[in-house]
Amino acid sequence: xxxxxxxxxxxxxxxxxxEDLKRTQIVQYxxxxxxxxxxxxxxxxxxxIAGYPGVFAHGMLSMGMTGKMLTNFxxxxxxxxxxxxxxxxxxxxxxxxGTATIIDIKEEDGETLAEIAIETKNQDGATVITxxxxxxxx
Amino acid sequence: xxxxxxxxxxxxxxxxxxxxxxxxPKYYExxxxxxxxxxxxxxxxxxxxxxxxxxxxxxxxxxxxxxxDPTGMKSSGSGxxxxxxxxxxxxxxxxxxxxxxxxxxxxxxxxxxGKSWEKESKRAGKLxxxxxxxxxxxxxxxxxxxxTSVGVVTEKPVEN
Numbered sequence: 076x077x078x079x080x081x082x083x084x085x086x087x088x089x090x091x092x093x094e095d096l097k098r099t100q101i102v103q104y105x106x107x108x109x110x111x112x113x114x115x116x117x118x119x120x121x122x123x124i125a126g127y128p129g130v131f132a133h134g135m136l137s138m139g140m141t142g143k144m145l146t147n148f149x150x151x152x153x154x155x156x157x158x159x160x161x162x163x164x165x166x167x168x169x170x171x172x173g174t175a176t177i178i179d180i181k182e183e184d185g186e187t188l189a190e191i192a193i194e195t196k197n198q199d200g201a202t203v204i205t206x207x208x209x210x211x212x213x
Numbered sequence: 214x215x216x217x218x219x220x221x222x223x224x225x226x227x228x229x230x231x232x233x234x235x236x237x238p239k240y241y242e243x244x245x246x247x248x249x250x251x252x253x254x255x256x257x258x259x260x261x262x263x264x265x266x267x268x269x270x271x272x273x274x275x276x277x278x279x280x281x282d283p284t285g286m287k288s289s290g291s292g293x294x295x296x297x298x299x300x301x302x303x304x305x306x307x308x309x310x311x312x313x314x315x316x317x318x319x320x321x322x323x324x325x326x327g328k329s330w331e332k333e334s335k336r337a338g339k340l341x342x343x344x345x346x347x348x349x350x351x352x353x354x355x356x357x358x359x360x361t362s363v364g365v366v367t368e369k370p371v372e373n
């Protein structure tokens with residue numbers, strides 16, 4: 076858990092959340108989450124029916140990987156909110172870095188809360204996720 | 214709508230943590246049952262939805278992924294014939310955590326439709342957005358997570 080006297084607005088935390096994303100990891104996510112959309116594992120369908128250059132990651136895999144960066148930063152069980160927009164697709168071979176930035180620290184109903192801005196970028200600097208989170212602070 | 218009844222299990226959390234590359238030892242230690250699920254774990258409640266449309270049904274012959282043909286979907290006449298069929302994508306996902314999601318919880322879900330709207334985009338033509346709100350409750354009826362999902366159907370594949 077973040078400590079009130081150890082954080083300030085503007086603090087950032089970054090983590091490489093995946094290096095050279097493998098198709099097999101996308102399949103692992105499909106199996107664990109139960110989302111078997113062929114867009115994520117079936118190249119033939121994805122090229123010939125959907126019209127994309129090939130399979131791509133579930134948005135929720137990118138959100139999940141960004142979420143591990145977030146819990147590594149704020150601690151387990153401290154999140155009050157976590158939300159994202161998927162701004163670009165994530166492809167096999169991509170390397171992603173997630174960043175959390177504290178944008179506000181406030182008191183609400185007797186709790187101290189940190190408001191956090193979230194951004195995940197790929198190896199070309201393109202943003203694949205923007206989001207926000209609220210975490211309890213000790 | 215939803216008939217989800219999801220027992221939150223340690224081994225499922227472990228498999229989910231592996232799939233997102235989360236090395237937090239709590240997810241892997243056998244003895245420690247006192248585990249809070251990763252923040253997006255509730256998404257895997259799809260495993261417990263008997264009607265989930267993104268899972269092939271046992272004995273079903275209408276799965277839309279490829280087999281012999283690029284799609285197993287029986288022709289319905291809805292395709293444009295030009296390739297690049299309209300396709301649903303995930304646009305946004307938001308979670309509000311009311312209480313920690315823990316091993317041993319048994320979760321039920323209630324889905325409520327939300328807003329829908331349209332937008333024009335340079336990269337994908339007309340975009341049709343629709344929102345759904347899901348309330349996840351534990352075995353005592355306590356609200357654990359509220360999830361808001363926004364899906365988008367694009368007119369054509371997103372240009373990259």
